Amino acid sequence: MSIIRIALALILSFPFVGMADQAVPDLAETSLEDLLNVPVTSVSKKEQKLARAGAAVYVITQEDIHRSGMTSIPDLLRTAPGVDVAQIDANTYAISIRGFNDRLANSVLVLIDGRTVYTPTTSGVYWDQQDVPLEDIDRIEIIRGPGGTVWGANAVNGVINIITKSAQATQGGLVSADAGSHETVHGLAQYGAKIGQSGAYRVFGNYSNTGNLTASDGKEATDGWHMRHLGFRSDWNLSPRDTLTVEGDLLQTVEDQTISVTFSNALPTQGTFSEKVWVDAGDLLERWNRTFSNGSDLSLQVYYDRYKRHDEGVTETLNTVDFDFHHHLALGSRHDVVWGAGYRVTSDDHIPGYGKTYVPLSLTNNLFSAFVQDEMTISDSLRFTLGSKIEHNAYTGLEYEPSAQLVWQPTTRQSLWMSGARAIRQPSREEAGLLIDLAIVPLPGGNFGVLKLTGDPNRKAEELRDWEAGYRIQAAKRLSVDIASFSSYYHNLITTDNADAFFTTEPSPPHLVLPLVFGNKASAHTYGAEVFASWNVTHRWKISPSYTAVHMRVTLDPTSTDTHQVELAANTPQHQFQIRSFLNLTHNLDWDSALYYVGRLRDGGDGPVPAYTRLDTRLGWRIGESVELSIVGQNLLRPTHAEFHNAYEVRRTLAERSVFAKMTWRF
Numbered sequence: 009m010s011i012i013r014i015a016l017a018l019i020l021s022f023p024f025v026g027m028a029d030q031a032v033p034d035l036a037e038t039s040l041e042d043l044l045n046v047p048v049t050s051v052s053k054k055e056q057k058l059a060r061a062g063a064a065v066y067v068i069t070q071e072d073i074h075r076s077g078m079t080s081i082p083d084l085l086r087t088a089p090g091v092d093v094a095q096i097d098a099n100t101y102a103i104s105i106r107g108f109n110d111r112l113a114n115s116v117l118v119l120i121d122g123r124t125v126y127t128p129t130t131s132g133v134y135w136d137q138q139d140v141p142l143e144d145i146d147r148i149e150i151i152r153g154p155g156g157t158v159w160g161a162n163a164v165n166g167v168i169n170i171i172t173k174s175a176q177a178t179q180g181g182l183v184s185a186d187a188g189s190h191e192t193v194h195g196l197a198q199y200g201a202k203i204g205q206s207g208a209y210r211v212f213g214n215y216s217n218t219g220n221l222t223a224s225d226g227k228e229a230t231d232g233w234h235m236r237h238l239g240f241r242s243d244w245n246l247s248p249r250d251t252l253t254v255e256g257d258l259l260q261t262v263e264d265q266t267i268s269v270t271f272s273n274a275l276p277t278q279g280t281f282s283e284k285v286w287v288d289a290g291d292l293l294e295r296w297n298r299t300f301s302n303g304s305d306l307s308l309q310v311y312y313d314r315y316k317r318h319d320e321g322v323t324e325t326l327n328t329v330d331f332d333f334h335h336h337l338a339l340g341s342r343h344d345v346v347w348g349a350g351y352r353v354t355s356d357d358h359i360p361g362y363g364k365t366y367v368p369l370s371l372t373n374n375l376f377s378a379f380v381q382d383e384m385t386i387s388d389s390l391r392f393t394l395g396s397k398i399e400h401n402a403y404t405g406l407e408y409e410p411s412a413q414l415v416w417q418p419t420t421r422q423s424l425w426m427s428g429a430r431a432i433r434q435p436s437r438e439e440a441g442l443l444i445d446l447a448i449v450p451l452p453g454g455n456f457g458v459l460k461l462t463g464d465p466n467r468k469a470e471e472l473r474d475w476e477a478g479y480r481i482q483a484a485k486r487l488s489v490d491i492a493s494f495s496s497y498y499h500n501l502i503t504t505d506n507a508d509a510f511f512t513t514e515p516s517p518p519h520l521v522l523p524l525v526f527g528n529k530a531s532a533h534t535y536g537a538e539v540f541a542s543w544n545v546t547h548r549w550k551i552s553p554s555y556t557a558v559h560m561r562v563t564l565d566p567t568s569t570d571t572h573q574v575e576l577a578a579n580t581p582q583h584q585f586q587i588r589s590f591l592n593l594t595h596n597l598d599w600d601s602a603l604y605y606v607g608r609l610r611d612g613g614d615g616p617v618p619a620y621t622r623l624d625t626r627l628g629w630r631i632g633e634s635v636e637l638s639i640v641g642q643n644l645l646r647p648t649h650a651e652f653h654n655a656y657e658v659r660r661t662l663a664e665r666s667v668f669a670k671m672t673w674r675f
Contacts, residue, residue: 050149050169052381052393053158054336054346062393062413062425064090064152064478064492064538070173073142075590075600077626077640079186079194079216079668081170082135084142086604087588089554090152090492090538091166092581094606094652097661098221099233099263099285101135102652105152105166106494107534107560107580111655114433115164115472117155121172121255122332123293123311126162128354128373129326131436136261137287137315139237141196141214143182143672146173152538153494154431154474156409157395158346160377161434164472165496174253175200175208175243181675182212188640188668191219191232209242221661222648223266229661230282233263249299256292261285266659267320270363270445275519276456278448280659289315304337321361328354334379346395347380356437363445367463371437373402381411389417403435404469422481429474435467439502439526449522457520461504468500468528486544493537501530501562503570529565530573534558548592556584579653581607581619596630609653620649636672641665 046058046067058065066088078084082101086093092109094102104113112132118125125138148170155163182198193216200210214237223229241255268280293311300306313328334348352375358366381395396410411429418424442463449457478492507523540554560577564570588602602624609617623645628638643649648662 048149049171050151050155050167051158052346052383053334053348054344059417059423059480060391060415062391062415062427063155064476064494066090066150066152066490066540068148068150070146073145073148075598075626075628076602077600077624077638077642079142081138081140081142084148085150085168087586087602088148088150089540089586090556091150091168092584092606094579095663096652096655096658097229097231097265098218099136099231099261100265100655100658102579102655103133103135104580105150106496106536107558108165108576109579109652110576111658114162114436115470116166116168117159117163118168118170119159120170121253121293122295122309123291123313123330127326129324129356129437131162131433131438134287134317136233136235136263136285137259137289137317139214139216139235139259140170140172141198141212141239143184143196143198144172144178144210144212144241146171146177152492153427153476153496154409154411154429154472156431157381157397157411157429158379160350160379160397160399160409161375161401161407161432161469164431164433164470172241172255175210175241178210179208182672183675184670184672186640186668186670189666190221190664191217192666192668193217203242203244206246207242207244209240211238211240213238220264221664223659223661224650229659230264230266231661233261235259235261249301251297253295253297254293257290259287259289261287268659269321270448270458272363272445272515275445275458275515275517276448283320285317285319287315287317289313289317302338304335306333306335308333318361320364322364322366323359323361325357326354327356328352342385344383344385345380347378349378351376365443366437367441367443371441373437375402376400391415399434401434403440403465403467404432407432407434407469422479424477424479426477427475429472431472431474433470433472435469439463439467440465442526446524449520451520455520457509457522459522459524461524462526464526467502467526470501470528471499473497473499487541489539489541491537491539493535495535496533498530498532498534500528501532501573503527503529503564503568504572505529505567506569527568527570529568530562530570532560532562532573532577534560550590551587552590553587554585558582575653578610581609583607598628599626600628601625606651617650617653620651621645622649634674638670639667640670641667 047055048058048065049055051061051063076087085091092104102109102111105116108115112130114131118133126133151167155167159167178200184196187193195215198212202208216235218233220229220232237259239257244252246252263285264282267283271277291313295309297307309332311330316325330352332350336346338344355372357370377399379397383393385391393413396408399407409431413427415425440463444461446459446461451457474496476494480490482488504524505527507525509522511520536558538556542552544550558580560580562573562577585605591599593599604622606620608619622643624642626640630636643665648664651663654660
């Protein structure tokens with residue numbers, strides 16, 4: 009710790025030299041009243057002020073991103089209250105909201121510019137495939153709680169909507185590079201320019217290399233990660249009322265992970281070894297917006313997404329085509345309506361690996377949807393919103409997801425809201441058609457059994473019924489507070505239950521099969537609260553504390569033998585706290601720090617994960633208008649710590665203390 013103390017002492021002493029002679033930027037230039045009026049679009053698929061949103065919403069702004077010192081989207085999400093981020097290994101994260109965290113947390117919908125990156129194969133997000141240059145993100149809107157009325161299935165515990173800047177806002181050149189401990193290197197080269205009188209574009213190339221972390225036994229792991237990403241965005245003003253956005257990406261990633269598997273073609277062989285994971289992915293999105301003379305507007309979006317992923321021995325190719333239309337209009341003076349419809353087709357193909365396959369190996373599914381939501385003005389200070397989405401999916405047929413929100417603004421500086429909603433998570437391809445040999449069970453006489461998990465095509469949709477209330481207030485000129493509470497009831501949660509054992513001779517040698525089948529024999533009740541504040545201590549110092557409490561109780565049907573849902577409850581820290589500090593030392597020197605506390609994870613099969621405290625700090629120095637240098641330290645309080653249990657076949661590694669330097673040049 010002596011090195012850290014010396015470094016912090018240098019940071020504290022150096023910037024104050026001559027500070028009295030320099031003008032310091034005003035952190036309070038944007039008033040807290042303006043913060044309550046930040047526009048958000050994720051709650052209702054229309055732009056509305058944050059103070060009028062009947063949901064628990066948090067916005068990570070570009071300034072938050074810039075001053076966080078983070079280099080990836082998963083780490084950036086740590087800064088949002090109510091979001092549980094746990095690193096499993098160098099390239100794998102578990103990210104959830106309000107519980108049920110896992111490697112593929114299946115109750116949070118994630119979008120990038122309106123394109124869903126939630127995979128229907130395994131229900132969740134492959135975070136190693138999600139890369140957006142942080143300099144190009146305009147904001148990240150995070151809904152804590154259900155968003156199914158406008159976003160549909162799988163928006164159960166929350167929605168993370170990553171919104172990038174328009175091409176007009178990123179003109180000129182940008183070169184950014186950082187390097188530091190653990191062989192970590194990131195590089196970005198980007199250029200943007202005008203296209204005639206009505207258009208603009210940007211193109212970029214992004215590269216990152218992340219070195220191996222430390223295994224639980226203290227040895228160097230094999231979980232390094234290499235990523236290459238090319239992308240573009242163009243924005244066009246087709247007429248005074250019409251705009252068009254076209255954007256696309258090509259991404260390639262290669263990484264290592266340590267897995268434990270059973271070899272179905274060589275029973276009863278099992279093995280733990282380092283495996284190469286690789287991904288080739290691409291997408292193309294077009295969105296047309298039109299504004300009418302009466303103030304109404306409509307949007308038509310079409311995208312194509314494809315990825316090919318080799319993971320845990322299985323090679324999967326998934327193609328997605330999505331059409332989405334919505335129309336926003338006013339009906340009279342009291343009704344503000346958004347309605348729309350959508351269609352999505354997904355087509356997958358699988359090559360089996362090790363002990364894992366799908367039945368059938370190839371499948372095409374269709375999803376049809378329509379929604380309507382009406383915000384009714386009852387008085388100048390009271391608004392009531394009612395709506396529902398209807399979807400038809402290939403597994404459970406017709407589903408509906410209604411919601412109601414009431415927002416009262418007694419003054420311009422405060423608002424109270426309450427909501428009720430139903431949301432569903434539709435079954436995944438894996439839950440319907442998976443076949444996997446999980447483990448070998450020794451039996452008397454030298455015989456053995458195979459623990460085999462099988463999918464069930466007759467799965468029900470998981471259901472949430474959620475009740476929430478919140479309060480936002482600008483308590484003083486320099487202080488704002490946001491509080492949200494929730495009580496959530498889950499039904500038909502997925503379970504893995506024992507079925508009757510049987511003897512088989514195929515594949516050889518002869519063995520006993522111990523089946524586990526997917527079912528819907530669990531329910532749960534979660535409740536808790538989130539509170540965060542923004543306090544402009546002085547004109548050059550702001551702090552933002554937050555606290556999250558989540559309590560969960562899982563109930564199993566008497567006929568269930570499941571342990572999975574109990575482990576998911578154990579994966580949820582009951583308490584999280586953070587405090588972030590933004591300090592303008594001089595007109596060109598910033599010092600930003602963040603302290604995070606994450607509560608203990610209970611027993612999850614490989615023992616408890618102790619609570620940990622993480623300290624990050626960043627010193628940024630702007631040289632003129634075009635160059636910025638920064639030094640960032642992360643996880644400074646201890647050399648290593650665990651953040652999560654082993655997940656599926658992937659063996660966890662330990663998060664490590666790191667230091668890196670970054671340079672950004674704009675021209």
